[in-house]
Amino acid sequence: MFDLTGKCALITGASGGIGGAIAKALHAAGATVGLSGTREAPLQALAEELGERAFVLPCNLSDAEAVAALPKQAAEAMGAVDILVNNAGITRDNLFMRMSDEEWQSVIDVNLTATFKLCKGVLRGMMKARWGRIVNISSIVGATGNPGQGNYAAAKAGMVGMSKSLAYEVATRGITVNAVAPGFIETAMTDKLNDDQKAAIMGQIPAGRMGTPEEIAAAVLYLSSPEAAYVTGTTLHVNGGMAML
Amino acid sequence: MSDIPDRVRKIVVEHLGVEEDKVTESASFIDDLGADSLDTVELVMAFEEEFGIEIPDDAAETIQTFGDAVKFIKEAS
Numbered sequence: 001m002f003d004l005t006g007k008c009a010l011i012t013g014a015s016g017g018i019g020g021a022i023a024k025a026l027h028a029a030g031a032t033v034g035l036s037g038t039r040e041a042p043l044q045a046l047a048e049e050l051g052e053r054a055f056v057l058p059c060n061l062s063d064a065e066a067v068a069a070l071p072k073q074a075a076e077a078m079g080a081v082d083i084l085v086n087n088a089g090i091t092r093d094n095l096f097m098r099m100s101d102e103e104w105q106s107v108i109d110v111n112l113t114a115t116f117k118l119c120k121g122v123l124r125g126m127m128k129a130r131w132g133r134i135v136n137i138s139s140i141v142g143a144t145g146n147p148g149q150g151n152y153a154a155a156k157a158g159m160v161g162m163s164k165s166l167a168y169e170v171a172t173r174g175i176t177v178n179a180v181a182p183g184f185i186e187t188a189m190t191d192k193l194n195d196d197q198k199a200a201i202m203g204q205i206p207a208g209r210m211g212t213p214e215e216i217a218a219a220v221l222y223l224s225s226p227e228a229a230y231v232t233g234t235t236l237h238v239n240g241g242m243a244m245l
Numbered sequence: 246m247s248d249i250p251d252r253v254r255k256i257v258v259e260h261l262g263v264e265e266d267k268v269t270e271s272a273s274f275i276d277d278l279g280a281d282s283l284d285t286v287e288l289v290m291a292f293e294e295e296f297g298i299e300i301p302d303d304a305a306e307t308i309q310t311f312g313d314a315v316k317f318i319k320e321a322s
Contacts, residue, residue, distance in 0.1 A: 127287060169283060 002225040005030035008078035009224065010071070012061065012118065013088030015042040017187035018137065021213030022085055025221045027053060031083065034074040061088050061114040062106060071121030081122045082129065083224045086115040086159070087137040091189065093148040104151045111155035112162070119166060123175070132175035133224045136163050137216070140183045140239050156181075160235055167233035176232035178223045183239025185211045207240030249296075249322070250315050256291045257311060260284065270312040288314070296322045 009026045013019035015037035023046060027033045032053040035043045040058045047054040055077040059070045074081050089111045092103040119134055126132025141149050142156030160179050167177040184190055184201050190210060193201070202208060219236045222228055237245050254268045261278050274280040274288060289305045292298070292314060298321045300308070308314050 124290060127283075127290070172283070 001227060002029050002221055004083070004221075004224065007082040007224075008032045008034065008074075008080045009083035009085060010034040010036060010057070010074040010078075010081045010118075010122070011085040011087055012036045012059070012070075012114075013137075014046060015039045016087070017189075018182065018185060018213045018216050019085075019087040020046055021217040022087055022220045023054075024050065025214070025217035026083065026085075026224060029221055029225075031224075032078050034078050034081070036070060036074070037088065061110045064117075067114045067117045068121065071118060074122075075125060080125055080129065082126070082131060083133040083135070084118060084122045085135045085137065085220055085224070086118055088114070089137065089139075089152075089155075091149065091152050093152070095148055096150045099150060107151040108155050108158075111152065112158045115159055116162060119162075119177070123170065126175045127170065127173050130174040132170070132173070133228075134163070134166070134175070134177040135220050135223045136160075136177070136179045137220075138163075138179040138181040138235060140181050140237065140243055142181060143235075143237075143245050144243050163235075164233045171232055174229070176223070176228065178228075178232060179235040180216060180219045180223065181235050181237045181239070181245075182216050183211060183237070183242045185213060185216060187213060205240045205242045207242075209240065211238060211240055249318055252295055253292065253311065253315050253318060256295060257288065257314075260288055260291060268311050270310070270315075272311045273309055274311070275309070285309075292318060298322050 009031045011019055011023045014023045014035035023033045023035055027050050034055045034057045035046055036057045036059045037043050038060050043056045047056050057073055059066045061067055092107050094103055136159045138159045139156040141153045145153050163177045163179045216238055219238050257268050258265050261280055263278050272278055274285050289300050293300050296318050308317055
């Protein structure tokens with residue numbers, strides 16, 4: 001089950017905890033992976049760890065030209081882009097009353113606009129192939145909101161609406177577009193929380209623990225697989241029961 | 246150059262699965278040949294590849310009929 005042999009997957013934010021786990025899971029299922037991210041060193045390290053079928057494709061998603069070029073670079077390196085995982089994301093948290101236009105815009109640009117452009121950039125190849133998988137990594141806060149994250153929550157909710165709209169348009173072409181919405185996951189992003197914050201979060205998670213990057217990767221692997229052909233426009237919530245949506 | 250209409254017709258016939266004689270000068274892809282809006286996007290993509298040209302989005306929107314397509318491609322190539 002979930003055999004991705006012969007498929008080529010582009011993963012953004014592959015230098016991070018969740019992105020790296022996604023890349024490993026898709027690679028383990030047989031896919032060729034294009035590892036994109038801003039920091040080249042961890043991408044190289046991951047590529048070396050994976051060995052064959054791994055390409056490093058550095059890209060700063062806040063650079064519009066670099067975003068426009070990435071789908072083409074990925075297709076040239078791997079031969080195609082059959083699977084796109086928009087996982088990269090940034091946070092610029094601030095209280096709504098204090099949030100600057102720059103904090104708002106930078107999060108929208110990287111988390112939402114770059115996702116739009118990358119989806120658009122890979123569609124031509126997927127339409128011709130009559131097969132494609134797009135998985136956009138949203139967040140629980142896109143559904144529930146979160147104080148201090150007006151920008152991030154807006155971008156993550158925006159990804160869901162965008163995914164559904166695109167899913168409608170390309171469903172007849174064998175292309176599925178879905179979102180995965182992680183809850184609190186053990187990554188560098190959540191390591192920054194202090195003990196009190198962590199304890200407060202744990203109290204809200206029925207599972208009583210944070211999730212692992214591998215648990216997100218498993219959801220992405222499923223949605224990327226041939227077996228998930230009839231699943232489109234959905235959001236798979238992976239959050240330990242924190243929000244049952 | 247003179248074979249442009251034939252090459253365009255071949256793409257339309259293959260892509261939309263219609264009879265060749267239905268693809269007349271004034272045949273609208275959507276109204277007469279059963280295309281949906283995404284089909285028209287794919288037709289434009291196919292024209293771009295067949296003729297090695299770039300069809301910008303605003304121009305693509307004006308290509309509604311077989312005749313429109315032939316005219317645009319003749320001018321562009």
